[in-house]
Amino acid sequence: MNSFSFNGAGEVIFGRGAVSRLPELAGRYGKGPVLVALDPYFSRSVLKERVARELKAAGIAAVFFDQIEAEPDPRSAEAGARTARRKGCNLVIGIGGGSALDTAKGLAILAGNPGKVTDYVGLDRVPGPGLPTILVPTTAGTGSEVTFTAVFTSRKTKSKGGINSRFLYPAVALLDPDLTLSLPPAVTAQTGMDALTHAMEAYTSNKANPLSDLVALKAVALIGGSLKRAVQKGSDLEARENMLLGSLLAGLALANAGVTAVHAMAYPLGALFNIPHGLANAVLLPYVLEFNRSACPERFARLGALLAGTGEASTAEQGARQCVRKVVRLSRAIGIPEKLSDLKIPRKAIPQMAPAALKVARPIENNPRPITEEDIAALYRKMY
Template identity: 40%
Template sequence: MVFPFRLPEVVYLGQGALEHLSGEVKKFKADKVLLITDKGVQAAGMDKLVRTCIEEGGAQVDIFAEIDAEPSTDTVDSVAKFVRENGYNLLVGLGGGSPMDVAKASAVLAVNGGSIKDYVGIELFPEKGVPTILIPTTAGTGSEVTQNAIFAFKEEQVKKGIVSSYLLPRVAIVDPALTLSCPPRVTAATGVDALVHAVESYTALKATLQTDIYALEAIRLISESIRTAVSNGQDLAAREKMSVGSFFAGVSLANAGVGAVHALAYPLGGKFHVSHGVSNALLFAPVMEFNCVGNLGKFACVAEAMGQPVAGKSPREAALLAVRAVKELVADVGIPNSLREVGVAEEDIEFLTVSAEKQTRLLTNNPRLMTRKDIESIYRKTL
């Protein structure tokens, strides 16, 4: 099958990328800009830096910094209403996945109306939204290059995804210098999240020759730099590899999609409020181990990209080295390795299983068919 390949209209990637923000603001002829971020970014002073760049582009700037770590549908609805009522003609999302997801979703919702709950699924927005520029301050979510946005549905205690080509930003600005203040814990969680994006999209059923190029390079870059970035956050070379790797993983994710790791991780975030990166990290190795037989050749390539000694190994032996490499990496960067560590108990397994089984968009893209029994078994194995 042939699938579409999409990117933001303009991408600035690498050290000094932020210098191009003012010029892009001028191109939009925007005079009223809303900068959407969070308290952590504000505490690091990055909002002031970005605000100055926007003002140099000739626009008035307001800042909305009330974005939670795991934003809900209520947040998106309220921000979209704020955008509509105040007539903003450009939105800038600054931060991790949460501010960027809120920025791009509220930009489209402000034009189309209703609640973000009305658009759960694929390509349900009838019209384009307010233009967006997205600027990540972490190397992990890839939100600046994806057509996806994930939000918590409080009533159902689960996260769901909105997918639309209209969610793609008009401009993505990825400057590794903005990630230098990212703390080790967040660097680890978002970095593993990016690696999950790369591995899942590389082994996804919708993977293509184009996405494979991005995914494999992302796996290589992240694997060789994440430990340094977590241990020594001021190492700009490691930060740049992480930023580029995260962006490449996002490109692959945006076009090939992901699979069962995300499907099983979503209920953890919805019910137990575990961050997206940690949720993915917890399920990463167990799901990979299950998936390996679905495509031994590709998982062997994952192992090689992660620096494992695959020469002379059988396809199965080489594929399983990828699982070992992931386990070692997750342990090295200090992420929890069991569900109990994040508050999950035996009696929660049924809820998690039923919730994960409903993530059909993700499960149908997984390289191996996964039944309810398989899902339950993986959760129990990770408990």
Template identity: 40%
Template sequence: MVASLSLPRIMRVGRGAAEELGEVVAGLGLSRPLLVTDAFLVGTGAADRLAETLRKAGLHPRLFSDTVPDPTTDSLAPGLEALHDHRADAVIGFGGGSPMDSAKALALLGVQGGRMRDYRAPRVNHGPALPVIAVPTTAGSGSEATQFTVITDSGTDEKMLCLGPAFLPLAAVVDVELTMSMPPRLTADTGVDALTHAVEAYVSRRANPFSDGLALTAIGTIGRHLRRAYADGSDTRAREAMMLAATQAGIAFSNSSVALVHGMSRPIGAHFHVAHGLSNAMLFPAVTAFSVHAAPDRYADCARALGAATAMDADEVAADRLVDELRGLCRDLDVPTPRSHGIDREAWIRLTPLMAEQALASGSPANNPVVPTADQIQDLYGRIYA
């Protein structure tokens, strides 16, 4: 098997890396970036500080802050207008997964036009697109190092996975100082998101030796530090470890794939407006329990890396312990069920067949150790509700 690998050309990783953003952008020969972020980061002053870093490097940035959680085709329209008005030659995604997903989509639409639906999976998008520079503020999505973006179709509520090298950031600037203000709920949700990326990358049918090493390293780091970061947001060492692990997990799944958890998670986010990391966490233990029998050796490796099993444990025992550890982790991080999160039971039941159909259509379940049927996905949705 030949693995096709893609990474950002430039990565600046470490405390204070954001201060070098202007140098990175200027070094790429760019001068008019559109800085895509959200209202929260404008409110904290972080977006203006980053824009000033760009101006000090002699660049001419424009700020676009009207991104929304789980970006939609409608939310991209004003961003596209800002991109063209500014005559932008690059797009900087600054924030969590939503600003970065928006930035990636705008970079492609700004050059190629058309509708986002034209670029959804299974199409692989090679470009052209404007260069993307990613500056994450959460330790979870790994979007700064992936060739994926997820945009919800405003007309159908379908959360569309779009993939290909056109969406891979040209540069990533990863600075732990940008994550220090994350509240506990966001810390938990993004941390479980990163763990899901790493585990699914490792057990995926498209796993390879390159992604394997990064995935196992990320799993081990998250196992040692996620609870610490959740309990004490000022624990700089835990925050730094989680930031690095999230990027490693992003590189791993971008060069392998995600699987059933992500396939089922996207429709929950689209129809019930649940944050992506949280919907992953709701699904993670049950989907893993459904899947472990098909690849006990791979799941056992994950359990050992996470610290849930030892080298002395048989693979089947270790794989089962992984499921137990994921359940325990979700309890410790106060992950709600869909019911306790406030999702109406009748709406959940009514939409389950459509969510199962959309999960399968995304292509991610086909990478799972067990490729599920629509009925099996509906059953899993039923199990996790309460």
């Protein structure tokens, strides 16, 4: 067995109504001011009013920052860091989907270190800790609340890059399923497939370890059993709880075992065509599973059995094929498109996308089946 380590948020708090613990948790760091990086989706929401009121009642000054974009540009984190410094903030609270949480993590790092986002893109390039963070996800998808990654998409260079550093691990991941009840069906579907992708890729990654396996398998069981319900009936609390727990566990799996070629191939779709991260992964997932399944059929068979809610197939190869079929069926049931043409991506972009995907080095290294630029181009071509 390879040696391994296992990390996540300093503390994980999960449960209905958990968001009401925010003032108490923020109070551990003093009376503020705290910078609250809030998804603009909540700019005029009851949630914002509630957080503002409860922090104020606890005597904690809050500065709200909502210049956050979907697939955030480095500039949003840099602007947030300037605000945090100017106001003398001692803590960053991030509330929202993956883009808001990544912005919160990025700005917290920049508030405690010189330089800008591009200086730290890559692995372990951040010199020291930034401000501590408390992260509150409102989608069941990215798992960003427990990972050491913040991804930014430069509008100027049309490229995507992640800061990966242990200093990005949040102090607290605060998960409240009530916050996900109002998530629209399409967002539930796309972010849920992102979480499923994290778990399936981590379980079949070359860097998988016994602890990441445990959380990945549990995540696949939870998401496989609840995603369709959460999309079809958003108010189903049990489905929402399972999805949020599933995405948390998938995030832990991803943070420790990495992801594979699906995420690498999704990068150019986001960078060049602004396709939301979850949607890009969701469309790619069945194709890459089909490509990879021969590399570790036993592992894919186990995932297939979990998705089917049945015992394992009689042979690993059959089970691995069942795994791909199950993912295709789930995707269809929740309205995920099946082709790159459905996303309006022109075929002529493939010669640009394939080398860009190959450059996403770590997911490519983690892929259980060696994959070349020509393989990637062939996979993209299959998607028309």
